[in-house]
Amino acid sequence: MDITLTINGERRTLPLEDPRVTLLDALRQHLDLPGTKKGCDHGQCGACTVMLNGRRINACLTLAVMHQGDEITTIEGLGTPEALSPLQAAFIRHDGFQCGYCTPGQIVSATAMLAEFREGWPSNVSNDLSAPRLDDEEIRERMSGNLCRCSCYPNIVDAIRETAESVA
Amino acid sequence: MRPFTYTRAEDAAAALAAGGRFIAGGTNLLDLMKLQVETPDALVDINHVGLDAIAPEGEGLLVGALVRNADLAADPRVRRDWPLLSRAILAGASAQIRNRATTGGNLLQRTRCPYFYDLDTPCNKRQPGSGCSAQGGFNRTLAILGASEACIATFPGDMPVALAALDAEIRIDGPNGARTLPAAGFHRLPGDTPERDTNLEPGELITSVALPAPTGGRQIYRKVRDRRSFAFALVSVAADVVMDGGTIRQARVALGGVAARPWMLPEAQALLDGQPPSAALFGRFADRLLAGAKGHGENDFKIPLARRTVIAVLTEATGGDAA
Amino acid sequence: MSEPITFKRHLRMNTPEKADFFDQTAQGVLSQPLDRPEGKLKVTGTASYADDVHPPETAYGWFVRAPIAKGWVTGLNTAELRAMPGVLAVIRDDRMIMHPAQGQQGKSPPQGPSEVFYAGQPVALVVAETFEQARDAAQAARPELIDRSDKAALKLPLDDYETPKSKQAAQGDLDKAMTEAAFAVDQVYETPSMSHSAMEPHAAVAWWDDGKLTVRGSYQMLKTNVAELADALGISARKVRILAPYVGGGFGGKLGISHEAVGAAIAAQRLGRPVAIALHRRNVYEATHRRSESRQRIRLAAGADGRLAGIGHEAWVSSMFGDSFSEPVTQASPFTYAGENRVIGHHVARLNLTAPGSMRAPGEAIGVPIVELAMDELAQAAGLDPVELRLRNIPDEDPSTGKPFSSNRLEDCLRQGAERFGWADRPEPGARREGEWLIGMGMASAVRVNTLEPSEAAIILLPDGTARVETDMTDIGTGSYAILTQIAAEALGLPVERVTTVLGDSDLPPSSGSGGSFGAASSGSSVLLAAQALRAQLAERMGCDADEMTLKDGQAIAGNRTRALPDLLAGDTLRGEGAIDPGATSQTVRQATWGAQFAEVAVSTVTGEVQLRRLAATFACGRILNPKTARSQCIGGMIFGIGSALTEHVAHDPRDGHFVNRDLAEYHVPANLDVPKIDIAFLPDRDAHANPMQAKGIGELACCGTAGAIVNAIANATGKRFREFPVTLDKVLAALG
Known part of the structure; x- marks a missing residue:
């Protein structure tokens, strides 16, 4: 199935063949946004923190498939080396x-x-x-x-x- | 993580009809699924069924099961009238997890017993009849009260300890209709069926949690743990104490981190009613609350720790000097 | 670009540096608090770590782990796993390693997927099209076992230790000194096993191209990592390239190659496509290195004036079967304090647990704090201020060898540190109370041996007057990018913006790598030497001696002549190559770094919880190359000490050897709220014997002593002694009664 979500202000379509893909792995492996890190994959370290509709969450503890229509902000969306936040x-x-x-x-x-x-x-x-x-x-x-x-x-x-x- | 089918439910009725394991915040369920401690065939996503409002109900407050922990803790009404609930939620997990975890899901959080998490070792909660590795093993975080031969797991959460002390009510819907359970009676002691954490029946859905009218009492949540933040409770104490001049009119006290459910004892609380606060009284109360407490070696310290923490919290709640 | 013209400079450190080179340079960027040049990448998520880049067609690997601590794996339900969705291979290969290589091992650790030495040992690798498929299939693996767990050694024994001759030492008669002492301490202490717990799990992405292997990995020492990986695979080191431009923390846990590098290489070879393996956090805990637990006996014999007549430091630690590494707990005890009678003991037990290895300051990190606990006990027994007791026992020369110290600044650190902290305000034991909290202060000396390792670097000076530093050195957070840039900029007289530093590629000149606190000094010296090779050539082009020439802001100045570098280069590209080797100065003097650490704690009389109020330390560790990154290293080291004192403890179940708290929820590294304000001071310091930069190690020194200061503060607060780390609240409660 495909899901559509807004990532860093950009509308992205994510083809998902497997509902097991976490939001974290979707970002890192499927959407070419490896800035969000995987430290523990169990919500115990915070390295994967992203914003979901403006709120910080652990991207490792949620499934990508659950985020149809959501707005995600990752580190790449906060600033660039040329324009830091x-x-x-x-x-x-x-x-x-x-x-x-x-x-x-x-x-x-x-x-x-x-x-x-x-x-x-x-x-x-x-x-x-x-x-x-x-x-x-x-x-x-x-x-x-x-x-x-x-x-x-x-x-x-x-x-x-x-x-x-x-x-x- | 085993494969599963995924269904997104658009309302509670659809969720109940879908048949499958409900997933809301997922902060504990996915953790366990990744380790195959939990292996549901079907997930029903209930994040979009509504049930996410906090609304007055009489003098109380009705909290939808999908209200996120962070929203509940920050709600101005909760902060003002049920600060114990805010405090307990804020003492738990991390901001990131509280932003995602839900009121209903938090009640259904599973134990952090390391052997429950270890598929190589026997665990009656995970695999009934296989044995309990925690007895004789690392049980620092585990139960001193209400445990059984089969299981010494603790309920690890904070919010439900406060809900028990606040006399909240858990509202449930399911195949056999709606019903309610008191927060203090929601979780089960292990007995010989430790695989059942709660009195929720298969297929049932928590729809809301009802807070009764605020008592106006002094409310304290004190959590004792091995790291100052982002760690589970070794012992926690939730107290709501209403004073009447120099005497205690009513005290509700629940312990966390010591049993498979928030630990309350009405007959112990009765000791406090109408009494002037004193160290001796609190000592008697703590002894009664902890009557029958049994350590398993590594967690023996929890008995004196719980006693001291209860006394300190009651001292503070009744206006005394905690020291 | 023109073909570079190469100039070389090599130095074997046989004599102390007479002149301090950096006192003569003019750019003024060294020893400045430069922001990390790679900072913009790190804060924007664009610095790429090992597992951040997957080439097209990458497959994913996941290890099958042994569920037993001792025995053999004789088979696997391979056919069943192969039939699972997406599974490409189920691999049990004789080249798989049993545990990671030790630092600087340079050859493969023991190999094979059959014999099991600890629970969690990788015994097979499942590779699938996707990460999710690989994980699921690996979890479905059912190894066939010969279980010999009943014969496993699962905790430190009472006796039955190996006592390697080379690691024992004795002088004088300690027993006699103890008998005759006016004040004596004879106590046994315990420190737990600990875990590095770097935030980035070990990861490798491997691919083969025309018989040549490339691995993006997370490793600290690429030169030896290449040798280890090549040896494990049975191929020439020339066919192996490791890329590690960014390493998400090491702390010694990534000194040697680990399972994922070998596994990914084997799988990529077999499948003919790239394979990525990022260890699950559980694998990191179970199957990479840990710090050994220790039992330590300390004997101190002092005269009536508190002067030590004798010191005994004996340690019992664990090691993996067949492994040469064991935690050198007593490393600083031969020379820290005076005393003519001395016993140093080192005893090793082989255990069927996760392999012990080097973790930040192996040896001193747990040995120094324990000696410092005993010194605190001695101070109390002798009625002396703990700082004063240390001051009275600073030796004039290495008391075990008679060699001079290259530099011993312990006294300065103690005096200035005590002043800065406000040590005079220390309460009597158990005497200061605020509500339910008891307040106490404690201190400890900090000491760590200082070493130099062979290291090479190149600087390419381009015709436009910009420079590129190249070495296979890694930056594991230590600040290598910053300091190497600064060293080159200072030595060549360039603004830092005109210097680029390229690291973490094993095709570049081989460096010391990151470890043992020798990285900055060793790799930095090689960069300096490369710059000096270039300076000599520039001076020749200026027609003067190198020491008559000043380089500043991209210009060469000699007498009244000033020429811009592009003008001087005249279209040429110059390549300076520098190489440093340790020499006689590593043998003729005792080199160490020094510090004094102070802590203030509050201890709850209700719950036994310990809260840190503040930490402070004064360090002397040679020239500070960048005070900003040096301070961060010290803060980090001291917070390691907080974990050691209060929260960290690897728990292996003594019944079956399972790693019980193998995640970041239950292995408690300090969280932000655990950490108070930390005050760091560096003494102006130089050490001419250390290296041509006169800089020394920093990051490990900082964690040697901290735990001692904290636990001594708890003793001061409560009036009770604690001899077992970590001091968790149950232990405090038991002592408070």
Whole structure:
């Protein structure tokens, strides 16, 4: 069966002979978008984070066939080497990565996280559920679904905080 | 992952008629299917059947089964009146998973017992009659309460622990019509049928979860785990405590991470009613709640951990100093 | 482009560098916090890792694993699997390897799909048209087994160890020193098995072209990886090319070739089409390397003034059958602290578990923190401040060999680190409380041996005055692209924008590879030497001596003459080739890197949970080539230490040897919320014996000591000692009572 979905603003048709294909493998193997990484394939690392209709999800834990008509944003849709998004530029400035493998997931996740924060969503470390403040502890908790074994966490937090402040 | 047929249901009736395993968020089901712990022949995608609204119902709130965890936790009404539910959801998994996982699906999350996940080893929950490898094995995360010879698995989730403490009701539709189950009675203890996690019958669909009127009590969810975030509970405590001046009018307390279901004991809660808070009272309550608790070696620590955490949470909920 | 004219420079490091070359250069880009030149690719998802590019017609492989820890696989339901949809081949080939190659092994590990040494060992490979078909068919595989699990060795034994003579040492009489000591510590400690858990699973995409094999792989040391793969396949190394332009983390877990490289090569050969194998995360845990568990006995004998008269450090570790590697736990103990009586012991047990191998700072990563726990206990027993105890025991020379230190900055690190951290504010044990939380501070020395490995590089200076650095060095996140670019730019007087660095292709000059913290120093030195070869030629064209010439901003300046490089090159392409070899300076002095680490923790009296409040470290590790990437390396190393102290533990079921927590949900690498603010300081430092750049290793030093500082902080917070890593909340609860 064919499914049609919008990826990074572009309408794409994905021929699917096998419903077992995850959204992650569809992106990487069928749609030539290998920027989204596979770290664990079980939703345990966040390397495959993409946005589904504006919300960050693990692309490994959903089937491509379930996304007829959906809008997907991957790392390739956020910026290019010639036109970086503010977060992408901040990750470079703050050295928010080393090996770079978790980085697309971190950046997509952080992009969506800032949107969640702007909507007023609380987190597990929010003292006040109704009015969370984006301090470092909040950023750390909200980004804990993205593991980084090079352990650039402090730099990731710096990059996100700076971007949040400059956007705000 | 075994091959399966895929059907997208456009409404609940079509989903019920389709015959097959329902998939919503898929965050646990696909994880298990990739490992062939779950091998459904047919998947019925229920993401488009509706059931995704949060609406007032009397003084309570009716939460559709397809409401995503993240939306439920962020709902202003939930944050204001049932903060325990927000807190429990936010303590679970990662933001990415909460954006996809659903209210109904979270109730149906399966155990994280490592032997359930390991097809090479016996597991009565996965393969009835094959044995339990967790006893005598790595059982750090497993049950101290309500376990059986057959199985010591725990229910790993957070949200359902809060739902139990909040006295929520699970609404179900199915081939034999609609019915309801209390959240505290939704999951089953293993007994000699550990393969059945819940009291949901084959073919039934969770349609919604109903929250009763808020108690106005002090609500706390405390989750204790091996990593500060993105880890399953070793022990969690959900508490909703209503004070009346200097005494406890009503307290509902559920434990997570210690049994195959959120662990509540009405007769233990009765100990608290009408009493002034004190360390001794909370100690008696915890002892009653944990009566019969049994460790399996590696998880022995959960008994004192649960006791201490319960006492700390009740102390905090009644306005005392947790220390 | 004109045919390049080649100039070579080779250096064997036999004598210390008298002059510091980089003190004379003018470009000013070295030691600057340059952003990673490959950063734009990494943040946009356009840096291509091993499994990111599949040539047309690529088929997919998935390994069948042994379900037993010991025995033989005698057959497989091959016919059944072959009949499954899309299945192209079911392969059991004598060339398949049993476990990955160790770092710098240079030849194949043991081979064959039959004998089983650990549960999860790959024993067959299923290849199918699609990833989904391959996975399904491999999961349907039913190996026929001779199960000898009952004879398997599944945990460290009480005795029955190999005690290799070369790894034991003794001087003086430690027993006597212990008896006569005013203060003594004699304790046994345990550290768990750990996993590298790089975010990129091991992956290989292989194809053959006219008898020549190309593998896109995720490996750290291409020169030896080529030799290992060629040996495994029984072909000439000249027929093997490995491409690894980006490696998604290594930490020692990708030093040698692994199952997927050999499997993909065999399958691609058999099928005549490209084959991709990306290991499932479970395979990564079960079938690639892990860090050995250890039992360590530490004996410290001190006089009334806290000066050490004796040190004993004995370690018991595990190793794979027939393998030469075993975690060199005691590596720094011969020289870190003074003491005339000393026992170093190393004992190895062979276990039927996932093969142990090198993981970030093999040896010191788990040996140093344990010594530092014992030192903390000694400080308390002697009534001395822990920093002061270390200061009193810094030796003037290597106390085991009498050789001088090339540089020993431990005292500076301790003093400045303590000041920077605010160590003076350390509470009495168990005395500081905030609500339910006990607050404590701890510290540890950090030390790691420093080495140099043979390495080669080329720099091609093009007629337009731009340069291209070429070496088969890898960048596994360490910053190789950045620092090699900076070294070449500095040495050639070029803005960094005019230097391109090409790495990760085994057809390029063979480097040290990434490992043992020698990568930057070794490959960097070869780039420097290549640049110096070019400088000599440029000076000749300027008609002056090389040291009379300044290169800056693409211009050569000598006296009052200035010429732009394109003018000087006059259409020529110059190729500088540099080669460094270790020499006498690796033998005549004791080389090491130094640091002091500090931690502040909060420990819950309710739950036993430990939360880190802050970490700080001061390091001395030679010239810092790029403070930004160096700092990241240190942060990363220290967070490895957090995992070691608090969360990480590979669990093999002692009943059957199964790897219990073989996923990222249950093997707990630290998450973002686990990590507090980390303060890093580098001391200005040079080491003339190390290499011509006077730079040293960084990324491993940082994880040597951290866990000790954290666990000592827990001891300070609670007043209780913890002698088994990781310090999980159950252990804290048990101690708190």
